[in-house]
Amino acid sequence: MKIAVLGTGVVGQTLAAKLSELEHEVMIGCRNTTEVLARNKPDNFGRPPFKDWLAKYEDIKLGTFGVAAELGELIINATNGMGTMEALKLAGEKNLSNKIILDVSNPLDFSKGFPPSLFVCNTDSLAEQIQREYPDAKVVKSLNTMNAYVITNPSVVPGDHNVFVNGNDESAKAKVKELLNSFGWKNENIIDMGDIKTARGTEMYVFFWAMLYGTFQTGNFNIKIMK
Numbered sequence: 001m002k003i004a005v006l007g008t009g010v011v012g013q014t015l016a017a018k019l020s021e022l023e024h025e026v027m028i029g030c031r032n033t034t035e036v037l038a039r040n041k042p043d044n045f046g047r048p049p050f051k052d053w054l055a056k057y058e059d060i061k062l063g064t065f066g067v068a069a070e071l072g073e074l075i076i077n078a079t080n081g082m083g084t085m086e087a088l089k090l091a092g093e094k095n096l097s098n099k100i101i102l103d104v105s106n107p108l109d110f111s112k113g114f115p116p117s118l119f120v121c122n123t124d125s126l127a128e129q130i131q132r133e134y135p136d137a138k139v140v141k142s143l144n145t146m147n148a149y150v151i152t153n154p155s156v157v158p159g160d161h162n163v164f165v166n167g168n169d170e171s172a173k174a175k176v177k178e179l180l181n182s183f184g185w186k187n188e189n190i191i192d193m194g195d196i197k198t199a200r201g202t203e204m205y206v207f208f209w210a211m212l213y214g215t216f217q218t219g220n221f222n223i224k225i226m227k
């Protein structure tokens with residue numbers, strides 16, 4: 001499948017590498033390709049500059065958000081939550097129409113440092129904002145409740161643990177579940193919470209996740225729901 005991964009950060013990179021390994025045609029989207037390729041310093045977490053990472057993957061293309069979204073049959077939103085609405089605007093309404101948007105973003109505001117706060121919560125969510133702005137797109141929230149390495153390789157955390165899916169369109173959720181299966185998520189560990197409104201729960205969980213990250217000093221963990 002042709003997949004647009006909007007986002008050049010660790011989530012975009014990790015997802016793009018996994019999808020390419022799974023033989024999807026992948027284009028990463030960003031605001032300005034020249035600017036992204038000119039970055040020559042490690043990021044805040046000491047990871048190499050984007051261009052050094054990209055050089056290792058000859059099958060992964062880079063384009064603007066618009067070019068990538070036009071190519072993608074499925075769009076993954078892996079942009080910073082604070083920039084998500086702007087990134088999707090740049091992607092272009094016509095390039096999102098009737099497509100699945102797998103939204104892995106979180107509404108985190110780090111402007112006052114750690115811990116971050118949620119800039120939308122309680123009565124709304126970023127996923128709902130996206131769905132309202134692009135009613136012809138099929139927004140599915142998933143994979144936002146764990147770090148990038150667990151997202152694409154659940155066995156990083158031993159045993160059974162869960163991933164959540166939220167969205168209004170049943171066929172879009174089924175397609176996303178197939179993608180999750182291909183990453184190694186077993187059906188019994190995928191919890192479909194219901195419509196897009198239920199994304200409020202997984203987005204607000206991320207505040208708890210951030211606190212646990214502070215406690216453990218590693219992001220390689222996940223939760224398992226016991227009933």
Ligand SMILES: NC(=O)c1ccc[n+]([C@@H]2O[C@H](COP(=O)([O-])OP(=O)(O)OC[C@H]3O[C@@H](n4cnc5c(N)ncnc54)[C@H](OP(=O)(O)O)[C@@H]3O)[C@@H](O)[C@H]2O)c1
Nearest residue numbers: 007008009010011030031078079080081083105106147148
């Ligand atoms: N880090 C994790 O392990 C993890 C796990 C699950 C979910 N998430 C969520 O996944 C998303 C991506 O996280 P990340 O750590 O990979 O990267 P990030 O640094 O949060 O986001 C990088 C991307 O956001 C774009 N961006 C930033 N500000 C923008 C703006 N004002 N307008 C348009 N685009 C903007 C950047 O565009 P350029 O490429 O043009 O610079 C870049 O592509 C976030 O929402 C995060 O909360 C992260």
